[in-house]
């Protein structure tokens with residue numbers, strides 16, 4: 154099984170960015186733990202982070218030719234604004250889980266608008282970096298029967 158982990162804008166700043174909200178863990182640490190979990194489950198995990206909407210879209214398009222079975226995506230600030238990333242995910246038709254480190258439902262009103270939740274397989278929010286591990290486990294469990 155092949156899974157693509159995508160992290161959107163400003164998540165490269167994890168570990169130094171608003172630590173009270175996002176905690177001390179860096180993105181390389183999150184990706185390393187995700188790789189460990191993926192390896193244990195026999196998953197080939199691809200990781201990608203970008204601060205640019207177009208690059209995120211290009212990577213979602215490329216997921217098809219990479220033979221990706223499922224996507225785990227933290228669209229970050231684009232969660233609340235990006236019709237284009239939403240359309241890319243719909244366009245490639247690859248099932249995805251949406252993840253957020255913070256509990257978005259408990260935050261500002263402008264974050265309550267979400268362009269991904271209604272088309273995601275499911276959403277993980279507020280569980281910190283652990284959510285990435287759960288996301289990989291969930292994709293493995295839910296897509297497992299299709300790829301075996």
Ligand code: DQA
Nearest residue numbers: 227228229230253254255264
């Ligand atoms: C986030 C939540 C978003 O509202 C915010 O813009 C982010 C990170 C999270 O992981 O909690 O950049 O997606």
